[in-house]
Amino acid sequence: MTNTPQLRGMANVSFWAEDLNTAKEWYTKLLGVEPYFQSPNPENPAYIEYRIGDFQDELGIIDKKYAPQTATLAGVGGATLYWHVDDVVGMLKKLEELGATQYEPLTERGVDWFTASVVDPFGNIIGLIHSPHYKEVLHSIQKA
Incomplete structure (x- = not known):
């Protein structure tokens, strides 16, 4: 090998x-x-x-x-890692309630596909995504 x-x-x-x-x-x-x-x-x-x-x-x-x-x-920066969430709007609300600020607004990327990002109180970007691809991979792994 x-x-x-x-x-x-x-x-x-x-x-x-x-x-x-x-x-x-x-x-x-x-x-x-x-x-x-x-x-x-x-x-x-x-x-x-x-x-x-x-x-x-x-x-x-x-x-x-x-x-x-x-x-x-640069202050805020680095790569944006997008975490899959089932409810982007709900997670945005939770993050903002905890003191995060909007970085990228909620954006529709396709059918049932959304992204957004915030900056945490420490200057890090937290990306959020709802992606049909994530669920496809998850379901295929769970079936195996």
């Missing part, structure tokens, strides 16, 4: 925050779960990580003092 270089799937997405304890409180409210990993310890974390969603994807929050210099220059 040969090892062919390929992207095999999202392993982790990491965001930055200046105050990890405040970020932990905010993301715990948003996600409804506590982080499963905190380093070096829960009282004074430099990194926290959640497992969320159908595939237990990793969402990490890193103390901004460890960010590469280029990551802190």
Whole structure:
């Protein structure tokens, strides 16, 4: 068997925050779960990580003092990772109630396909998507 270089799937997405304890409180409210990993310890974390969603994807929050210099220059930025949600409008409302601000408005992309994004209180973009492709993949995996 040969090892062919390929992207095999999202392993982790990491965001930055200046105050990890405040970020932990905010993301715990948003996600409804506590982080499963905190380093070096829960009282004074430099990194926290959640497992969320159908595939237990990793969402990490890193103390901004460890960010590469280029990551802190633009303020808001980085790649936009879109998380599948069943109700984009409802999730937008929840995020805004928690203090996130609109970045990309709700946009219809096709039949039963919507996107939007917000900026969390720490300057990270959270993309939301309702995509028929996501559900097709999920259902095919569940049948296997």
